[in-house]
Amino acid sequence: MKAIEFNKTVIFRDNYPVPEPQSGEALIKIDLAGICNTDLEIIKGYMNFSGILGHEFVGRVVKINGDRQELVGKRVTGEINCPCKECEYCQKGLYTHCSNRSVLGIYNRNGCFADYITLPVDNLHIIPDSVTDEEAVFTEPLAAAYEILEQVNIKPDDKVLILGDGKLGLLVSLVLNQTAADVLLAGKHEEKLGKVEDQGVKTILPENLEISKQYDIVVEATGSAGGFEFALSLLKPRGILVLKSTVAANKEINLAPVVVDEITVIGSRCGPFKPAINALEKKLFNVKPLISGIYKISKAKEALKLSKTKGCLKVIIDFND
Amino acid sequence: MKAIEFNKTVIFRDNYPVPEPQSGEALIKIDLAGICNTDLEIIKGYMNFSGILGHEFVGRVVKINGDRQELVGKRVTGEINCPCKECEYCQKGLYTHCSNRSVLGIYNRNGCFADYITLPVDNLHIIPDSVTDEEAVFTEPLAAAYEILEQVNIKPDDKVLILGDGKLGLLVSLVLNQTAADVLLAGKHEEKLGKVEDQGVKTILPENLEISKQYDIVVEATGSAGGFEFALSLLKPRGILVLKSTVAANKEINLAPVVVDEITVIGSRCGPFKPAINALEKKLFNVKPLISGIYKISKAKEALKLSKTKGCLKVIIDFND
Numbered sequence: 001m002k003a004i005e006f007n008k009t010v011i012f013r014d015n016y017p018v019p020e021p022q023s024g025e026a027l028i029k030i031d032l033a034g035i036c037n038t039d040l041e042i043i044k045g046y047m048n049f050s051g052i053l054g055h056e057f058v059g060r061v062v063k064i065n066g067d068r069q070e071l072v073g074k075r076v077t078g079e080i081n082c083p084c085k086e087c088e089y090c091q092k093g094l095y096t097h098c099s100n101r102s103v104l105g106i107y108n109r110n111g112c113f114a115d116y117i118t119l120p121v122d123n124l125h126i127i128p129d130s131v132t133d134e135e136a137v138f139t140e141p142l143a144a145a146y147e148i149l150e151q152v153n154i155k156p157d158d159k160v161l162i163l164g165d166g167k168l169g170l171l172v173s174l175v176l177n178q179t180a181a182d183v184l185l186a187g188k189h190e191e192k193l194g195k196v197e198d199q200g201v202k203t204i205l206p207e208n209l210e211i212s213k214q215y216d217i218v219v220e221a222t223g224s225a226g227g228f229e230f231a232l233s234l235l236k237p238r239g240i241l242v243l244k245s246t247v248a249a250n251k252e253i254n255l256a257p258v259v260v261d262e263i264t265v266i267g268s269r270c271g272p273f274k275p276a277i278n279a280l281e282k283k284l285f286n287v288k289p290l291i292s293g294i295y296k297i298s299k300a301k302e303a304l305k306l307s308k309t310k311g312c313l314k315v316i317i318d319f320n321d
Numbered sequence: 322m323k324a325i326e327f328n329k330t331v332i333f334r335d336n337y338p339v340p341e342p343q344s345g346e347a348l349i350k351i352d353l354a355g356i357c358n359t360d361l362e363i364i365k366g367y368m369n370f371s372g373i374l375g376h377e378f379v380g381r382v383v384k385i386n387g388d389r390q391e392l393v394g395k396r397v398t399g400e401i402n403c404p405c406k407e408c409e410y411c412q413k414g415l416y417t418h419c420s421n422r423s424v425l426g427i428y429n430r431n432g433c434f435a436d437y438i439t440l441p442v443d444n445l446h447i448i449p450d451s452v453t454d455e456e457a458v459f460t461e462p463l464a465a466a467y468e469i470l471e472q473v474n475i476k477p478d479d480k481v482l483i484l485g486d487g488k489l490g491l492l493v494s495l496v497l498n499q500t501a502a503d504v505l506l507a508g509k510h511e512e513k514l515g516k517v518e519d520q521g522v523k524t525i526l527p528e529n530l531e532i533s534k535q536y537d538i539v540v541e542a543t544g545s546a547g548g549f550e551f552a553l554s555l556l557k558p559r560g561i562l563v564l565k566s567t568v569a570a571n572k573e574i575n576l577a578p579v580v581v582d583e584i585t586v587i588g589s590r591c592g593p594f595k596p597a598i599n600a601l602e603k604k605l606f607n608v609k610p611l612i613s614g615i616y617k618i619s620k621a622k623e624a625l626k627l628s629k630t631k632g633c634l635k636v637i638i639d640f641n642d
Contacts, residue, residue, distance in 0.1 A: 046577075089558060097558035097582070120630060151583070153404035237410060246580045250573045255549060256367075258588035259567045261418070262472070265586035267579035 001115035002297050002319070004304075005044060007050040012300055016052070019110065023119045026071060027063040028078070028119060030319045031110045032137045032294070035307040037166065037223055038246065039105070046246070047106055054113035054317075055080040055105040058127060058136035064098070069123050077139045079123040079273055080104040096270045115319055125273045131280045134294070137316055138287040139276045141168060145175040145273025146279075148242050154217060156180040161215040163231055164222035165192040165203075167290060167314050168244055172219055173201045174285040181217075189311055195289040213237065213261070220244060225251035237261040242268050290314045322436035323618050323640070325625075327364060328371040333621055337373070340431065345508035347392060348384040349399070349440060351640045353458045353615070354433045356628040358487065358544055360426070360565065365566070368427055372622045373523045375434030375638075376401040376426040379448060379457035389442050400444040400594055401425040417591045434621070436640055446594045452601045455615070458541040458637055459608040460597045462489060466496040467565050467600075468592025475538060482536040484552055486513040486524075486637050488611060489565055493540055494522045496608040502538075510632055516610040534558065534582070541565060546572035557584040563615050611635045 003016035021027045034056035042049045057078070061071045083090045083098035090098050104119065105111015127136045145168065154160060158181040162173050165187020173185040173196050185203045187193050193203040211233055218231040221244040228251070231241050241263055258265065280287070294316045295303035307315040324337035342348045355377035363370050378399070382392045391621070404411045404419035411419050425440065426432015448457045465491065475481060479502040483494050486508020494506040494517050506524045508514050514524035532554055539552040542565040549572070552562050562584055579586065615637040616624035628636040 094559065183538065225576075238415065243576060243580050246577045250575045252571045253574045253576075254571045255546075255564060255574075255588075256567045259564050259590055260588070262588045262590055263581065263586075264588070265584075267576075267581070267583045267585070269580055269583055 001147070003052045003110075003114035004054065004300055004314065005051065006053050007092070010043060010053075010304065016114060018116045019118045021063060021065040021143070023123070024066045024120055025064075025118045026061050026076075026121050026124060028057075028059040028076065028117050028124075029062050030057050030059040030115060030117060031075075032113050032133050033057045033317045033319065034137045034141070035303065035315045035317070036141065038166070040308060041246065042106065049106055050112050051105070052110035052112075053105050054111035055103070056137055056140045057112035057117070058133050058139075059117070060114075061124070062116075064121060066121065071121065071124060071126075075127045075133075075136070076124045076279075077127060077136055077273065078119045079270075080106070080140060081270060082120055082123060095253070113317060115151075117296075120267055125277055127139065127277065128281045131277065134291060135287055136277075137281050138290070138314070139273055139280070140270075142171055142175070142276035142279065142287065143271035143273045144168065144244070144269065145171040145271065146275045147268050148172065148176065148219060148244075149275075150271060151266055151268055152240055152242060154179050154181050157212060158182070158216040160184070160217045161186060161221070161234060162221060163187075163206075163220045163227055164220070164245070165189050166221065166223055168223075169219075169221035170196050170290055170313070171287070172244065173203075174199060174287070176219070177201045178284055191311060192313065197314070198289070199285050209234070213239075215239060217242065229253060232257045232261075232263065235261065235263055239263055243267045248300060262301055291316060296316055324373045324431075324623055325375065326372065327374050331364060331374075331625065337435060340439045342384060342386040345387045345443070346385075346439045347382045347397075347442050347445060348454070349378075349380040349397065349445075350381040350383050350437050351378050351433050351436060351438060352396075353454050354378045354638045354640065355458045355462070356624065356636045356638070357462060358489070361629060363427065363517060368564065370427055372426070373431035373433075373435050374426050375432035376424070377458055377461045378433035378438070379454050379460075380433075380438070382445070383437075384489075385442060387442065392442065392445060392447075396448045396454075396457070398448060398457055398594065399425070399440045399446065400591075401427070401461060403430060403441055403444060403559035412593055413546060420453045434638060436618075446598055448598065449602045451558060452598070455612060456601050456608055457598075458593055459492070459611070459635070460601070461591075462495070463492055463597035463600065463608065464592035464594045465489065465565070465590065466492040466592065467596045468589050469493065469497065469540060469565075470596075471592060472587055472589055473538065473561055473563060475500050475502050479503070479537040480535060481505070481538045482507060482555060483540045483542060484508075484527075484548055485541070485566070486510050487542065487544055489544075490540075490542035491611055491634070492608070493516050493542055493565065494524075495520060495608070496600070497540070498522045499605055512632060513634065516634070519610070520606050526573045530555070534560075536560060538563065553578045553584065556582065556584055558584075560584055562586045565589055576637070598636075615639055
């Protein structure tokens, strides 16, 4: 099968063996896969991963090894953390924090930039008919945006600022703007901001932000190591800083303001798929303007190249002939 | 009056004018004052403060300008944040975060390393007769330890680690060990650890700590910029890191583990005085072993010198002749 492998460098393979589902796993034919900033960080060395890249997908179940044969033929996406179901965290239902987990295309498990993947059947979510493939491929990053609402009670009277107009920042703005809170997205790219402005999100260029401690909640989604201290400068005392960026780089930081202003910093990673799929089904917002390009797998090199360019949003790889 | 002033350098004054209480303020004759690490950080440049140092004290009210004359003659200590009672934070009762606050010996207000201070009457707390002066002078740092219990629900089944056997770390260990949780204090100095071991606190040398993600809560009270990342390496996913150290120095940090493990970092500063005084009155633990020395004000230079030495705990200045 065709596959995009990373092993110190990116390798475009035509003859990768089709995987065999283990007991409790499904074999899935990939239709579309999305390129995420995490993939680009992995290519820079993050997580020391080697294997097939990719963790955002929509596809069809072609085979199941074990129960739930009724899923064969269904259009699905899948949670990326594959848990052991036995450790302390799994016992508590915290599968995304399983001590022994593998993670699709990120840690110890081949990813979805390939014609076929295997995933545990329990990880799969059926995509409703009214949700297109192009929308469904956003489920995983959209779930990461919904994770914020799992972790933080955003009160109607809160002033919320999102820093960063990358893919994740834009999705976070669409999700949080569903609340009654006063939500503002700050980003450097007017064109990107325009994608959500059309949908009612208030936006601002960073240079127009008044630097004062005025926000109850700041979501740091810049993907840059400098975002943390900028966020601190904008938070009210006792405010909440939601950290979304996983940046491989170190940065010199002074943590004294966290103590003096008694800030709560909350790390936020993978989120629940069901609310993300519900939101797509309910058409709460439109994710399709965030697509910068859809490339056939034969043009995957161009897709990766585009995804690294400034101003680019979601690049999708199409595995259908 | 005698006073220890900081103005780029430490100045021991004999002829500082006695302050006059403004409306709503008390004039207090200082009996004992404690030296805090924050004082030593200020001497290094933290907060850009100039004025009389010191914020831990016990004294007697000698004069009141306004209501509550019944306080005259009472033995008191006092909250160090002097709020405006008008701003957004004061309206919510968050006086320690008042936008316009002055802070005793730290920001815009002369401190208690002096024969006399003024403080708002509302800041004062009467010391019960059964609490000695030597104990009462611990109220402010003990309140900072109790702030953790105001912010974090420590569950009976939690594994809690405190990093740092300085004054604050020891007080935090005494306070948190009152819970049923499994509490461990890690510090480098066997002699300091001994002060709380005698009172039932489990202790360990850092080199004997197993470096694995095993604690639900880690309190960082090392006073060193490196404590943050060490704490992260010991926290379970979804764990809580309570930051107590205000360190003037920057440090190169990688925040990715906060995101990946969805850690909550909580900055923790000044706390409630009433529970601290209650704890001293109930004799829940003994703070007196933490005293390294009591020096007359005429020997203040030696007191400051001792407070900067390794292995030293609380140094107290006695303003009585």
